[in-house]
Amino acid sequence: MLCKEEQHDYQKESNESATHQSAKAFVVEWLARKGVISETEKWIPVIQRRADIYFQFKDQEYVIEIQLSFINRKDFRMRYEDYLSVDIVPFWVGVDQVDGLNSDQKMTLLDELLIQMKPVPHACYIDVEKGTWLFRHGYFYLQNRTLTACEYVPDDELSIGAFLNKSVINQFTVCFSDSFIRRWLSQTKRKRLQKTLSLNQGERTVLGLLQEYGLNLNYFPAICRVPLQQQYILKTPPEIWQTWLLLAVIQRRDRIVITDLCDLMSEAVGKGIIQIRSNFMEDRGRMRLLVTEFVCWLHELGVVGQEYPGVYQLEHSITVKKNLETLLQDDELISKRYLTYLETRKK
Known part of the structure; x- marks a missing residue:
């Protein structure tokens, strides 16, 4: 000293x-x-x-x-x-x-x-x-x-x-508590109702995907806004990157390989579609955990089926075009189901 x-x-x-x-x-x-x-x-x-x-x-x-x-x-x-x-x-x-x-x-x-x-x-x-x-x-x-x-x-x-x-x-x-879920739902509702005047690259990309169904950014699928445990590595909101990954990639493939999804996520980071926190720029392992977590959630919902670890197949495409009232109801149901899903995985 x-x-x-x-x-x-x-x-x-x-x-x-x-x-x-x-x-x-x-x-x-x-x-x-x-x-x-x-x-x-x-x-x-x-x-x-x-x-x-x-x-x-x-x-x-x-x-x-x-x-x-x-x-x-x-x-x-x-x-x-x-x-x-x-x-x-x-x-x-x-x-x-x-x-x-x-x-x-x-x-x-x-x-x-x-x-x-x-x-x-x-x-x-x-x-x-x-x-x-x-x-x-x-x-x-x-x-x-x-x-x-x-x-x-x-x-x-x-x-x-x-x-x-x-x-x-x-x-x-x-x-992960009920109070957190209530806050999450409150934020989700605001996102459903807000008007976005200026868009970043990720939002523009997802808007283009939703416009194929005659929708705007407020109409993202309810299953594409869940608080994944690894989500914190990204700055991009979940409803942006999850919607992009589901509509632009997963629903357009018969076979879904986690490694391929990770490569596409990394490419999306390079293009500015997805923003990642500075500490995780080169952490491919953490990105894989995030992607796997989302795909496992889709598997829970029956959207994809597992062939073997790391490889899935598309079981059915989700219904994207819904009215706002239906989506708000979906948000409630999905949040409760996700909380139950997490509790089940702890056991």
Whole structure:
């Protein structure tokens, strides 16, 4: 750890914020309570990087980087991989406040980068005011820039081992409630009734598909707006990409192969039809999970049948042309059925 004079000089040179200092102090004190001695602003010459907090535990080196401001995704990955290249395990954490068991989170680019995939999608923060760790998990898409998430605040009994090997995160479950469904339905109704004056590439593409049936964007199929658990990786609303995938691809093929759908989704990202969050640009595995989740939902509805894992055939085409009143009723029925479907899959 820096002595007071060195710390003062460093802060003066780096213009480190009071929040950053407080967050570092919290981590250092927390590690000390666990019997771990740490160093702040540790210079690692091999990779020419200075770590916010460096420590060793059971013969393994670790660093904790506290990120408060936006960092370019490429630079973020480079720094992450630099640490791994010298066998140092990095942890990136943000600073935020505890909101409650379930909270809406306005997703910044930094928040997107902080989401880690294993063992389940989660992000780690420090609540400086309360002096505690904060884990967010169980993300569900609400809007382009808003996700709902579950929050977990561990007590002081959280061990250093549980933090490092993320065993605490294995306890996380998906928070999918009736209240969320009510909010989802309320949003769906607004989308059915709203007038869209300017369209992005994805909306224009889907509008063209719906116009083949004499419909506009308000008339997307009810089965194409379900809150899939992997939906949060996309900025594009579910009713846009799900309608596109169903009407432009799935209903026009006798045989549906998940790998082919993933390729087409990636092409759609390149064309601007689908927008993906920055942290998942190259995560083909996560895209496959999303596509598989949607196809499994269609299988539940009997739209497709499974030949064998990853390969399906079209069983029947859905009825697209419906009036608004019927679609609003469909929205209610589909939401209830989807909630039942999720509960069944948990068992």
